[in-house]
Amino acid sequence: MTFSAFLWMTFGIFGTLAIFSFLYKDNPFYKFAEHLVVGVSAGYFVIILWHNGLTPNLFQRLADGDWYFLFLNSSKPWYLIPAILGAMMWTRFSAQYAWLSRWPMAMYIGIATGIAVPLEMANRINKQLFAMMEPIDFANFFGTQGFDLLDPTSGLSQLIVFVGAMCALIYFYFSKAHEGVFGRVATVGIYTLMIGFGASFGYTVMARISLFINRIQAIEAWRATGFDESNPEYHGGFPAVFWVILLGVVAYAIVEIYQHRNRPPQSEEPSA
Amino acid sequence: MQFFERLMKMDRRWVFLFLAVVCFITYYVKYEVPIYVEPETERIYEFIDSLPPDDIILLAIDYDPNSMAELHPMTYALVEHAWRKDLKIIFTSLSQNAPGMADQAIRDISDSVAQPATYHGIQFPGKDIVNGVDYVFLGYKPYYALVILGMGQDFRLPFPNDYYGVPLDSLPMMKRVINYDQVACVISLSSGTISDAWISYGQGRFGFPLFFGLTGVMTAQYYPFYGSGQLSGLMGGMLGAAQYEYLADNYGLARDAMKVQLPAHIIIILFIIMGNIGYFAARRRERSGGVS
Structure with missing residues (x-):
């Protein structure tokens, strides 16, 4: 590993610790790392959009035309239409011509809605409804391998899903008071929802811990590279990077503590 | 009290x-946690394992670096498994910050597959992975729903060039590929709403077998699509990645994290x-x- 690669690796670890330092309290290291993430993401997106979007899908398709003919003599001049519509979006910055941006917006929303409505209806509503209306499989009621609640194809699973879904829907029916039998069915709906939320919560905990473990793995990889002399990628100068950064952090902490101690006490009474 | x-x-x-x-x-601490493999993860592994050599799969790396922890191990395990089986892969990344990370992952996995290794007691001699022959990386395009629909017509519509600027027609692997009809399955490793688009605009419109690898936060809400048959398989979070690593006999970061x-x-x-x-x-x- 080159020295500069290790320097970047160290910078990544510094960013990790800077972000985690927010768990203690807000501080300049966290602010720096936060702004860096936002800035890098935005800058990266612009460059990717230019090189992977505009260049191959617009500029290269008009490239055989001449600019002094406004590319109308290119082999695919119709690509000028989306280019013009895209440029019209920028008129939002002018109070006088902002109305022009409504044309591309209308076209975009119209196309997106036209595509989305039938496909979303068919695939996210109808197919889910059909799946719930499947006849209960009594021949395979307890699952293919004996009693198996985890088998989604078993009749019992189908029955649980159907009953749970109906009860949850009834819980959201507010035109009738949740009393008597109706109330008890709605209560089963609440339990169904709580099971769903519990499953989501469990997965969320796993996801958050996963992020932390990933950072531990990154720190371990950095330690193995920078401080383990038996590692083939080890370089004698690597530990110096760590000590320089640690020195910077300690210096900052000393300055912060010094300033905190010498700060004049704030008056509890509001000044007149 | x-x-x-x-x-x-x-x-x-x-x-x-x-x-x-x-x-x-x-x-x-050195110890290992036993892995119980769920059927939804096993179905992905078995599908990939059953494909004949030279079949093509589409792997959509639809996550940003902030979801690497959970989804990167899935990418590594899946791609290594597919390349060991001599499958071809079309990579896309429909998430805006994904392409650079995906490119790095492809290079890392290519290096790993080039080394000899043993899986399930069988010696794998190592294999040189060649861009354009063993895989194609299409890169990123905005408006993922339209891109997914466009690829259903012809991959060249949204992606006239690959990520490296090479025209698709000049890549040997793409000579026999027009659209999803030539692809055995689509696997989307996703950390956002792109998954919804793959269901509605991809699987719903074109009918290909669709598999998901999802972040833990998202997993529970996609089980209804697995139950309805719209999804053919599902991996949830780091646990799903660990299960795939276990099935592929490829110890990686996810199994390391389980302890x-x-x-x-x-x-x-x-x-x-x-x-x-x-x-x-x-x-x-x-x-x-x-x-x-």
């Missing part, structure tokens, strides 16, 4: 610190139980007029 009440008032930063210490300690997940979860469950006991203890004391 005062112990639990004091716990209720404890600064939460002590909880963070305690959990971090537990995670660090258990990471460095930390287990104690971390136990600690969190204990904290939840203690928090609830403390809450009910405090409520009982409040109701009895502050007398314990």
